Amino acid sequence: MTLKIIVKGKAEGEVLVAKKPINFLGAVDKKTGKIRDKNHDLFGKSLAGKILVFPFGVGSSVGAYTIYSLKSNKCAPHAMICLKADLTTASGCALANIPLVMASKEDYNSIKDGKKISLDAETGKIL
Amino acid sequence: MLDLTKEEEAALKGERGETLALAYRILVAIGEATNADHLLPIEWAHLSGINYNTIGDAGEEFLSNLSKDTKFKVKTTVNPMGFDFDTVSKYGVDEEFITKQRSIKNSYEKMGAIPSFSCIPYEIFELPKKGTHVSFAESNAAIYANSISNLKTNKEGAFSALASALTGKSPDSDLRKDESRNPNLTIRMSVDQKDELTYGMLGYFAGKVAGSSVAISGVKELDRRSCKSLCAGMGTSGTCGMFTLSDTKGETIDFDKKEMQKIHDELNTTDSGDIITLGSPQLGLEEISSLAGMLKGKVFKKRCMVFCPRAIQEQARHLGYASDIERAGGELLYDCCICLTPLIDKREVDGVVTNSVKGAYYLRTSNGVDVNLKSISQIVQEETK
Numbered sequence: 001m002t003l004k005i006i007v008k009g010k011a012e013g014e015v016l017v018a019k020k021p022i023n024f025l026g027a028v029d030k031k032t033g034k035i036r037d038k039n040h041d042l043f044g045k046s047l048a049g050k051i052l053v054f055p056f057g058v059g060s061s062v063g064a065y066t067i068y069s070l071k072s073n074k075c076a077p078h079a080m081i082c083l084k085a086d087l088t089t090a091s092g093c094a095l096a097n098i099p100l101v102m103a104s105k106e107d108y109n110s111i112k113d114g115k116k117i118s119l120d121a122e123t124g125k126i127l
Numbered sequence: 128m129l130d131l132t133k134e135e136e137a138a139l140k141g142e143r144g145e146t147l148a149l150a151y152r153i154l155v156a157i158g159e160a161t162n163a164d165h166l167l168p169i170e171w172a173h174l175s176g177i178n179y180n181t182i183g184d185a186g187e188e189f190l191s192n193l194s195k196d197t198k199f200k201v202k203t204t205v206n207p208m209g210f211d212f213d214t215v216s217k218y219g220v221d222e223e224f225i226t227k228q229r230s231i232k233n234s235y236e237k238m239g240a241i242p243s244f245s246c247i248p249y250e251i252f253e254l255p256k257k258g259t260h261v262s263f264a265e266s267n268a269a270i271y272a273n274s275i276s277n278l279k280t281n282k283e284g285a286f287s288a289l290a291s292a293l294t295g296k297s298p299d300s301d302l303r304k305d306e307s308r309n310p311n312l313t314i315r316m317s318v319d320q321k322d323e324l325t326y327g328m329l330g331y332f333a334g335k336v337a338g339s340s341v342a343i344s345g346v347k348e349l350d351r352r353s354c355k356s357l358c359a360g361m362g363t364s365g366t367c368g369m370f371t372l373s374d375t376k377g378e379t380i381d382f383d384k385k386e387m388q389k390i391h392d393e394l395n396t397t398d399s400g401d402i403i404t405l406g407s408p409q410l411g412l413e414e415i416s417s418l419a420g421m422l423k424g425k426v427f428k429k430r431c432m433v434f435c436p437r438a439i440q441e442q443a444r445h446l447g448y449a450s451d452i453e454r455a456g457g458e459l460l461y462d463c464c465i466c467l468t469p470l471i472d473k474r475e476v477d478g479v480v481t482n483s484v485k486g487a488y489y490l491r492t493s494n495g496v497d498v499n500l501k502s503i504s505q506i507v508q509e510e511t512k
Contacts, residue, residue, distance in 0.1 A: 006159045007152060030185065061284045062176070065185035072188075085160040091286035094152040095189070102160075 001107045003081075003124040006090050009099030010120050011051065011079035017113040018042050018054035024063030024092060033075030051119060052077035053111050057089035067092030079119045083108050129158045129298070130165050138294075146197045146293065153290035158298030161281075167299045169280075170255050171202045172292035173248045175264035176285035177235065178209045179228045180467040180493070187227045187234075194234035203292040204243040204252065205235055206265050207409065209469050211244075211437070211462035220469050240292075244462035245436035247355070249276050250411040262297050264288035266362025267355065267408050267485065273369035275354060279303055282368035301339055302368050310370070311377040312337050316345035318387050324502040326353040327484030328390040329382050330360025337367040342375045352417075352503070355408045359485035394487040397497035400480035403427065403510055405503070406434030407465035407486035415443045418503070419451035425511035427456035432470070437461040455511065467493050480506060
């Protein structure tokens with residue numbers, strides 16, 4: 001597996017796969033960690049404690065503060081895995097100190113929803 | 128992979144405190160995401176994320192915590208906020224907004240920011256020598272710095288510029304590298320009418336179609352007003368961070384009347400407005416002086432808000448331009464600009480007349496009001512008596 005490390009760290013949790021990109025500012029409730037955008041495939045689901053697997057972030061760069069708030073409110077994902085590291089997600093994970101890696105298309109597609117995994121974003125491995 | 132020095136590595140690990148660890152985490156994350164191979168020193172950071180309307184409660188809390196034991200390492204200037212504290216009491220702005228805005232202002236000042244509250248740092252501060260790396264988060268300022276001021280910056284975000292202010296460093300990627308500064312697309316200016324509004328729309332068009340750098344042909348010279356308008360338009364619609372007035376060997380596309388009409392139709396949503404706003408980007412002394420001259424013997428038929436930096440307002444007052452504009456019914460506002468100010472409220476205003484393409488975009492999307500786009504000469508002709 002070839003992972004590019006954007007924010008270092010180690011984390012464990014259940015995989016939550018989003019099909020659509022995530023607009024952190026608009027679509028995520030920062031108090032609960034739930035997706036509140038009715039048009040998103042994760043609508044109603046909580047990101048709290050999950051290994052969030054999603055294509056990339058979209059929308060205002062202020063969304064980085066939402067990621068920081070999720071962490072302060074103890075409902076942030078334990079780690080994130082994306083296809084393309086956009087600057088909002090990268091800054092937000094750096095602010096909140098949440099491990100973030102970029103996966104190649106093939107590796108990204110091999111990560112299954114609901115599976116419990118352990119991400120080592122120091123060496124770039126998924127166990 | 129980003130190669131860090133021993134010192135940078137130690138700071139990232141937290142050996143120089145949690146704040147520097149955070150700042151380096153941001154630089155490393157952005158550096159990895161933009162394929163930089165090292166960090167380089169910058170001399171000046173210009174920060175966005177000052178207005179409470181843009182950063183909200185989470186931003187306010189974050190900055191309040193950060194400012195407890197942190198100082199900026201390099202010269203740091205800041206973007207406009209929501210209003211100026213001298214006159215805000217006249218406007219009926221929400222108390223909570225005022226309290227939160229004050230906290231944000233205090234946090235930045237405590238960390239050592241120069242309280243410029245301006246989006247035109249390139250016009251009010253002395254510039255470092257040619258080729259100096261800076262980190263400008265305000266989009267019009269980044270484009271102006273790269274294209275006109277001979278400085279080098281990426282179109283930074285609020286967090287990359289903040290991390291630069293805390294460390295004096297930035298990832299060496301994109302427009303910091305000479306090869307990325309060469310445009311591979313030329314836009315030919317094919318519209319005859321050349322005023323600041325046309326250039327604003329040209330910029331907005333260029334931002335949509337160009338990569339990180341673009342060439343513009345068919346323009347011999349640009350006055351300051353048109354140039355600022357071009358930079359602001361370009362910064363609003365895309366990721367392009369630089370233009371040059373030249374041709375390139377690559378692809379050429381025309382900006383003609385038809386393309387201009389499309390942009391106009393997108394941004395102009397009404398034929399009239401209740402108020403006039405000038406100043407996104409904020410007006411510099413040249414533009415204030417020119418406006419005062421245009422208004423001789425005239426009075427605005429409706430309220431006209433004129434946004435400029437505090438320092439320019441003081442000079443304009445000293446030189447008599449402020450009283451000329453006020454005599455004509457204009458209001459000079461400072462420390463804020465058209466974009467995202469709570470002073471323009473859709474409960475009181477349906478439509479706004481402006482010559483600013485950037486202002487038009489944010490008035491519609493953030494303030495939720497309609498916009499009537501007109502050039503400054505058209506505004507003076509049609510909106511005064």
